[in-house]
Amino acid sequence: MIRVGTLEREARDLLNRLGVADAAMSGGARRVASPITGETIAHVHEAGPDDCARAIAAAHAAFLVWRQEPAPRRGELVRLLGEELRAAKADLGLLVTLEAGKTLSEGLGEVQEMIDICDYAVGLSRQLFGLTIASERPDHRMMETWHPLGVVGVISAFNFPVAVWSWNAALALVCGDPVVWKPSEKTPLTALAVQALFERAATRFGDAPAGLSSVLVGGREVGEALVAHPLVRLVSATGSTAMGRAVGPALAARFARALLELGGNNAAIACPSADLDLTLRGVAFAAMGTAGQRCTTLRRLFLHDSVYEAFLPRLKAAYASVRIGDPRDGDTLVGPLIDPAALEGMERALADARDQGGVVHGGERAEGPGEGIYVRPALVEMPGQTPVVLRETFAPILYVMRYSALEEAVALNNAAPQGLSSAIFTNDVREAERFCSATGSDCGIANVNIGPSGAEIGGAFGGEKETGGGRESGSDSWKAYMRRATNTVNYGRTLPLAQGVKFDI
Numbered sequence: 336m337i338r339v340g341t342l343e344r345e346a347r348d349l350l351n352r353l354g355v356a357d358a359a360m361s362g363g364a365r366r367v368a369s370p371i372t373g374e375t376i377a378h379v380h381e382a383g384p385d386d387c388a389r390a391i392a393a394a395h396a397a398f399l400v401w402r403q404e405p406a407p408r409r410g411e412l413v414r415l416l417g418e419e420l421r422a423a424k425a426d427l428g429l430l431v432t433l434e435a436g437k438t439l440s441e442g443l444g445e446v447q448e449m450i451d452i453c454d455y456a457v458g459l460s461r462q463l464f465g466l467t468i469a470s471e472r473p474d475h476r477m478m479e480t481w482h483p484l485g486v487v488g489v490i491s492a493f494n495f496p497v498a499v500w501s502w503n504a505a506l507a508l509v510c511g512d513p514v515v516w517k518p519s520e521k522t523p524l525t526a527l528a529v530q531a532l533f534e535r536a537a538t539r540f541g542d543a544p545a546g547l548s549s550v551l552v553g554g555r556e557v558g559e560a561l562v563a564h565p566l567v568r569l570v571s572a573t574g575s576t577a578m579g580r581a582v583g584p585a586l587a588a589r590f591a592r593a594l595l596e597l598g599g600n601n602a603a604i605a606c607p608s609a610d611l612d613l614t615l616r617g618v619a620f621a622a623m624g625t626a627g628q629r630c631t632t633l634r635r636l637f638l639h640d641s642v643y644e645a646f647l648p649r650l651k652a653a654y655a656s657v658r659i660g661d662p663r664d665g666d667t668l669v670g671p672l673i674d675p676a677a678l679e680g681m682e683r684a685l686a687d688a689r690d691q692g693g694v695v696h697g698g699e700r701a702e703g704p705g706e707g708i709y710v711r712p713a714l715v716e717m718p719g720q721t722p723v724v725l726r727e728t729f730a731p732i733l734y735v736m737r738y739s740a741l742e743e744a745v746a747l748n749n750a751a752p753q754g755l756s757s758a759i760f761t762n763d764v765r766e767a768e769r770f771c772s773a774t775g776s777d778c779g780i781a782n783v784n785i786g787p788s789g790a791e792i793g794g795a796f797g798g799e800k801e802t803g804g805g806r807e808s809g810s811d812s813w814k815a816y817m818r819r820a821t822n823t824v825n826y827g828r829t830l831p832l833a834q835g836v837k838f839d840i
């Protein structure tokens with residue numbers, strides 16, 4: 336259904352319901368467009384240098400109070416945030432769809448991911464355990480204690496406009512750290528909405544210090560302010576490898592922590608024993624879902640010689656028939672690209688692929704409402720892993736190649752400069768285990784019989800090489816948000832020195 340010209344009102348209604356004050360927007364200079372139709376849906380105020388300095392100072396003042404709050408009580412605030420998110424799921428999910436162009440199912444899924452990480456963090460607030468370590472000296476005990484770190488800066492990307500904040504914020508808050516957030520300049524509305532929900536939770540909590548969570552809408556200069564400020568102890572940044580190359584060294588120069596979640600050029604291998612029905616579904620979602628705009632999107636597919644002829648026509652048929660259109664319509668699977676620059680990047684990559692011997696299926700403009708940029712996802716048969724295949728293009732392009740031996744496929748998987756996610760489709764336990772082993776995939780995520788995208792929050796999320804090395808979300812990722820103290824306690828009456836050193840005065 337084509338509905339043009341109503342999005343601004345729809346966005347305003349949603350923002351009102353979510354508790355965003357008109358003052359946060361009216362008279363603002365930054366235009367926010369919906370990728371659904373390309374139309375303007377709001378203008379928002381931008382933070383200037385003074386706003387950044389003020390937010391960071393307030394966050395630091397909050398830190399001095401919040402770090403003294405027992406961790407399980409900090410968890411109570413995150414529990415309330417989870418309740419607010421549950422109550423607002425429908426509205427916030429739709430706002431994600433309006434602002435980022437994801438299908439409604441994926442917009443709601445993103446909010447569910449926020450709820451899940453809140454639940455996780457609440458449990459974690461009672462499990463910030465340290466180790467007790469055997470001392471080599473008599474009457475001594477060694478232990479580790481984990482303390483709040485300080486102000487955490489979060490820089491997030493348009494494609495997961497709210498979930499990535501929550502992976503960081505839910506953990507940071509239970510760990511005792513305030514959060515200052517610079518959302519993508521393409522998606523400030525969802526950030527303002529999340530901040531409003533946080534404030535509701537904080538009001539119900541009662542005595543949360545002001546400045547515990549804040550949003551700074553703006554461009555590169557806001558990110559630079561976070562990265563440069565001496566009171567920001569950790570910056571968690573999601574985005575391009577180019578951005579990471581600027582952020583990482585700047586943080587290193589002042590010995591602050593960097594948690595980088597950068598590019599991905601994720602591959603899947605379909606082996607001779609693969610269940611091809613399951614492979615087809617796994618590949619289709621991972622490559623075409625979110626219009627190819629996840630950092631975990633499947634971009635390279637290696638098909639064994641023995642399955643190539645059987646599988647490729649089925650995949651081509653899925654590409655030719657996938658439903659593209661308004662992401663608010665329930666049967667749409669592929670929504671719009673985020674902006675014209677994304678289309679340019681896609682067209683450039685397809686032209687390069689043709690030059691490098693590729694045969695392109697799809698990739699043309701598709702029907703959609705208004706000025707939204709809709710494309711048919713592209714499937715490209717490549718003669719080998721040429722330079723364009725090794726370049727991450729943030730668009731729905733899947734390069735398909737052949738292989739004949741698993742070692743060769745693993746080497747191809749690992750040849751990308753990035754190392755985020757990967758998958759193998761096989762029913763051969765040797766192949767599956769090899770892929771997950773030290774000599775298998777070199778990525779932070781290596782899956783068996785599921786695609787590379789759509790990770791759950793329970794595992795650590797992130798990757799190696801040009802992906803940046805950071806880990807967010809589950810497992811022991813919380814440790815990045817705390818400082819570790821090793822305590823050696825002597826409960827004896829003598830002072831033996833370690834390593835048998837003598838120093839008798």
Ligand code: UN1
Binds near residue numbers: 495631788
């Ligand atoms: C991203 O694209 O930045 O694993 C994050 C996934 C999601 C997160 C993607 N849970 O696809």
